[in-house]
Amino acid sequence: MNLPTALLTIRWMVRDTFRQSLVSRLFWVMLSVSVLCVLFCLSVRISGDEALPTREYETPMRLNPEIARQMGRDNAFAFGLVGSGLAVEAAADPLGKKLARDEGLDVFQTELTLGFGAFKVLTARDRKDAVRWLQVWLSGAVADTVGIFLVLIWTAGFLPTFLDPNQVTVLLAKPVPRWSLLVGKYAGVLLFVAVQASVFVLGTWLALGISTGIFDGLYLLTIPLLVVHFGIFYSFSVLLAVWTRNTVVCVFGSLLFWVVCWGMNYARVSMVGRNLEGMTPVSRGMMEAGYWMLPKPGDMSLILYDALKAEGFSMKVPEFKALQDQGKFHPELSVLASLAFALVILAIAAREFQTMDY
Amino acid sequence: MPFAVVFENVTKRYPTGPFRRGGVEALRGVNLRIPRGAVVGLLGPNRAGKTTLVKLLLSLSRPTSGTITRLDRPASDTRTLAKVGYVHENQHFPRYLTADELLRFYGSLALVPSEALPKQVDRLLDLVGLADRRHEPIARFSKGMVQRLGLAQVLLNEPDLLILDEPTEGLDLPGRRLFRELVALQKKRGCTVLLVSHVLSEVEQVCDRIAVLVGGRLMKEAPLSDLLRDPKGNGTRPLEHALQPLYEASLG
Numbered sequence: 001m002n003l004p005t006a007l008l009t010i011r012w013m014v015r016d017t018f019r020q021s022l023v024s025r026l027f028w029v030m031l032s033v034s035v036l037c038v039l040f041c042l043s044v045r046i047s048g049d050e051a052l053p054t055r056e057y058e059t060p061m062r063l064n065p066e067i068a069r070q071m072g073r074d075n076a077f078a079f080g081l082v083g084s085g086l087a088v089e090a091a092a093d094p095l096g097k098k099l100a101r102d103e104g105l106d107v108f109q110t111e112l113t114l115g116f117g118a119f120k121v122l123t124a125r126d127r128k129d130a131v132r133w134l135q136v137w138l139s140g141a142v143a144d145t146v147g148i149f150l151v152l153i154w155t156a157g158f159l160p161t162f163l164d165p166n167q168v169t170v171l172l173a174k175p176v177p178r179w180s181l182l183v184g185k186y187a188g189v190l191l192f193v194a195v196q197a198s199v200f201v202l203g204t205w206l207a208l209g210i211s212t213g214i215f216d217g218l219y220l221l222t223i224p225l226l227v228v229h230f231g232i233f234y235s236f237s238v239l240l241a242v243w244t245r246n247t248v249v250c251v252f253g254s255l256l257f258w259v260v261c262w263g264m265n266y267a268r269v270s271m272v273g274r275n276l277e278g279m280t281p282v283s284r285g286m287m288e289a290g291y292w293m294l295p296k297p298g299d300m301s302l303i304l305y306d307a308l309k310a311e312g313f314s315m316k317v318p319e320f321k322a323l324q325d326q327g328k329f330h331p332e333l334s335v336l337a338s339l340a341f342a343l344v345i346l347a348i349a350a351r352e353f354q355t356m357d358y
Numbered sequence: 359m360p361f362a363v364v365f366e367n368v369t370k371r372y373p374t375g376p377f378r379r380g381g382v383e384a385l386r387g388v389n390l391r392i393p394r395g396a397v398v399g400l401l402g403p404n405r406a407g408k409t410t411l412v413k414l415l416l417s418l419s420r421p422t423s424g425t426i427t428r429l430d431r432p433a434s435d436t437r438t439l440a441k442v443g444y445v446h447e448n449q450h451f452p453r454y455l456t457a458d459e460l461l462r463f464y465g466s467l468a469l470v471p472s473e474a475l476p477k478q479v480d481r482l483l484d485l486v487g488l489a490d491r492r493h494e495p496i497a498r499f500s501k502g503m504v505q506r507l508g509l510a511q512v513l514l515n516e517p518d519l520l521i522l523d524e525p526t527e528g529l530d531l532p533g534r535r536l537f538r539e540l541v542a543l544q545k546k547r548g549c550t551v552l553l554v555s556h557v558l559s560e561v562e563q564v565c566d567r568i569a570v571l572v573g574g575r576l577m578k579e580a581p582l583s584d585l586l587r588d589p590k591g592n593g594t595r596p597l598e599h600a601l602q603p604l605y606e607a608s609l610g
Contacts, residue, residue, distance in 0.1 A: 008467075012466055015463075166446065167450045172416075175467075177436075358413065358419060
């Protein structure tokens, strides 16, 4: 079968998937979630200190732990020499500020107003960092964790519905390769998620920029990373759909698979990062094989964390940090191995679909 | 005589059981030749293997043994599907599409040239009486309207072989008349038709040959007139009477 026919089929299947999402109301549900988040971002107001002018050779350094503890913070950073003393992130409470000033330090403080003035939060950050802190949470917690989970659940029904024999049989009797129907559906769902992820990220980015005047481009890296993360796991859902044509199996199967992959990812990172002893070479080998063969959601989150330069906004999982500190984390290889997994699974699904009796 | 469809000693076994060792034989050594331009009624009791035969003919399944030729090519060559039209017995179209969108979608996948497709869609919607409902979602259609749309859908590619599995279920009287007219029209242009139906009156009206499957075996393949001839006299008999002894073989 020639390529133009396959491409034509894929184009039609992508279009069909968008129609399906519109009618199943999934499109509107996801758009509503994005609109709520955009409204939340529009409601943000920020007042307080600007970032300190720093030079290239000045890197943030951790504050004396004793001072930090007295100020009520476990982690605080000094951001360069300014005038007579260091300016630091400081605790928001007055005691912390006083202590810092007694030490001869300038103190950052910004006030975030959320919900159009309904809530006020004092943060010990400069204005830009306060906005980035919000972006890190929107990206890491809302999109990359809750978002991926929900989207896997919500899109799990697309393929089983399509593969229902009463619906797909007439299409299978057309002179187009079967695999192109499946790949077209996969591409359609992926594109649909890419559009929704773009609406979410671009919308919240613009809204935060409009309401605070701060536009930080790093946040936009969330879009490709989210789509890749989803695409890797959705391939498994495709295989389950071909095997069972059952939405419930696809929902629970792909979620269970995600959890298993997280477990394998974490276990292997702990093994290498913490240099666990008492493991036999066989179990080590099996752990390594499992890690490299399966998708790596933990690594994907770590890559997103690093891409957003989220250090200082949220804590890195200690095992992952230990692995990185030892120079044993290879993000490129990790992503490539996960993509290879997705490709192999898709190829198996396409082969199965191509040869199965209807 | 040129044949549009040839089944040679075709067997289809569906494996069952935990190790797929058991199995149900849906077709057993079927030999069937359908001449080009013929309208053939495929009859048989429930579970006779009619749907399996249709699936094999459409390459939806593969035979366990034997060979199938469709439009002079092996059935595994799916290029010939570009000249085949198929109505499914329990047709469910995507409910979110309109009649117009569905025909464009399915027409494109049937490889109808894009420049010819819009005219073809207009003509067929007009032919099946859905022109004024073309922009309504299929979700709002009655079963009869969906069947009419199914008939329009099979004609998009001006097929050389039409496979109609229970195409009149849910059709009202005008719909059935339309169906008969369409079959006659296709026969006139040389198209071969395989009609699977339990409605014998309909089969009698449109078919010129009959094939009877019972228990996965082809029990009879003959011109309709031969089956209708009363063996006890010079007159004719109802088709039902001709089929009864063949169907009873499945009970024995």
